Amino acid sequence: MTSVIARYDALVAAGELRPDPDQRAAAVRLDQLQHDLEATPARGSTLWKLLRKQPEPPRGLYMWGGVGRGKSMLMDLFFDTVHVQRKKRAHFHEFMLDVHARLAEARKSESGDPIPPVVESLAEEARLLCFDEMVVNNMADAAIMSRLFTGLLEKRVTIVTTSNREPDELYKNGLNRQLFLPFIDLIKAKLDVMTLNGPVDYRRDRLGDSKLWHVPNGPEATRALSEAFFRLTDFSVEDRAKVPSEEIVVQGGRTMHVPKSLKGVAVFSFKRLCVEARGAPDYLAIARKYHTVIIVGIPVLGPEKRNEAARFVTLIDSLYEYKVKLLASADAEPMRLYPEGDGAFEFERTVSRLMEMQSDDYLALGHGPK
Numbered sequence: 001m002t003s004v005i006a007r008y009d010a011l012v013a014a015g016e017l018r019p020d021p022d023q024r025a026a027a028v029r030l031d032q033l034q035h036d037l038e039a040t041p042a043r044g045s046t047l048w049k050l051l052r053k054q055p056e057p058p059r060g061l062y063m064w065g066g067v068g069r070g071k072s073m074l075m076d077l078f079f080d081t082v083h084v085q086r087k088k089r090a091h092f093h094e095f096m097l098d099v100h101a102r103l104a105e106a107r108k109s110e111s112g113d114p115i116p117p118v119v120e121s122l123a124e125e126a127r128l129l130c131f132d133e134m135v136v137n138n139m140a141d142a143a144i145m146s147r148l149f150t151g152l153l154e155k156r157v158t159i160v161t162t163s164n165r166e167p168d169e170l171y172k173n174g175l176n177r178q179l180f181l182p183f184i185d186l187i188k189a190k191l192d193v194m195t196l197n198g199p200v201d202y203r204r205d206r207l208g209d210s211k212l213w214h215v216p217n218g219p220e221a222t223r224a225l226s227e228a229f230f231r232l233t234d235f236s237v238e239d240r241a242k243v244p245s246e247e248i249v250v251q252g253g254r255t256m257h258v259p260k261s262l263k264g265v266a267v268f269s270f271k272r273l274c275v276e277a278r279g280a281p282d283y284l285a286i287a288r289k290y291h292t293v294i295i296v297g298i299p300v301l302g303p304e305k306r307n308e309a310a311r312f313v314t315l316i317d318s319l320y321e322y323k324v325k326l327l328a329s330a331d332a333e334p335m336r337l338y339p340e341g342d343g344a345f346e347f348e349r350t351v352s353r354l355m356e357m358q359s360d361d362y363l364a365l366g367h368g369p370k
Helices: 004-012 019-040 048-050 071-081 092-107 115-125 139-154 181-190 202-205 219-233 236-242 270-275 279-289 303-322 344-356
Strands: 060-064 085-091 126-133 158-163 191-195 246-251 255-258 260-262 265-269 291-299 326-329
Touching: 004 019, 004 071, 004 115, 019 071, 019 158, 019 191, 019 202, 019 291, 048 344, 060 071, 071 126, 071 202, 085 092, 092 115, 092 139, 092 279, 139 158, 139 181, 158 191, 191 219, 219 260, 219 265, 219 291, 219 326, 246 279, 255 265, 265 270, 265 279, 270 291, 270 303, 279 303, 303 344
Parallel strands: 060 158, 060 191, 085 126, 126 158, 265 291, 291 326
Antiparallel strands: 246 255, 260 265
């Protein structure tokens, strides 16, 4: 049976990953967790019922470090490798949106505390919960997280999460932070905390000195963006025909087709994003889901494309809010994208953001709202 550490070492041996002591230490810990999970009977299983005393559930893991240090890559390896029937992986923000929706339904159907039934339903769905990019930005999340995760751990759910922040920095300076402090204590008591904070930003390193904004649209720009996509995702150029697509859920339960999606990188055409009828919920779903977005075919805009320009402004606002990395091909540089006419003045803020999004300071930021 394949193990996490065997797969990690194979990637290093093949030259797809650089040797990195912090990454390997995390891979070793995830390898042990894989073994423990696969050896532990699932709650309610026949073997579990036969045991006189149920063993303690495997201890989870909190991996934190700067952007591009390999946290998501390690999570990919672990989640794909571990053989557990009931497992679930989600971006942390999406998970909390789902939790609040479940709490709202529980309040409608029950008169008591809504948290226990939500905990019970989540524990029935997964004995392993994996979260990308744990971050807490609002009081609604902060107020319930201690009770929610205490309940999940009591139900023998194992939790693995990544974050750009060490536990003590979560929800720092947040409103009524004292309500959140028990959650920090819970993390440090119930999960192993590991740091991946080496000197190399592998995601930025893969881009090298590559241009992010390519002018004009055409075969050369498309080729450059394609090469950037394969560098960012470690996907073989020979397998370009096999790049997966996916459907993402937008607010209200609608789905949106993503033509190319791999390892947090998505590729779209301008037409799909801004000519078709889209709105802020679509763009926010993209911004939450992907750390890097590639857009091809951006035209010169103007009053005759006012609707497309308005959607583009909303799109860039959403990507900027979540510090998404943007690569694009266009018929003009940002300063000349909306050269004149009604709406040009309002477009200036978008130009400023497009310029900032190409700066080293912006590229060094972690994915997520600030």
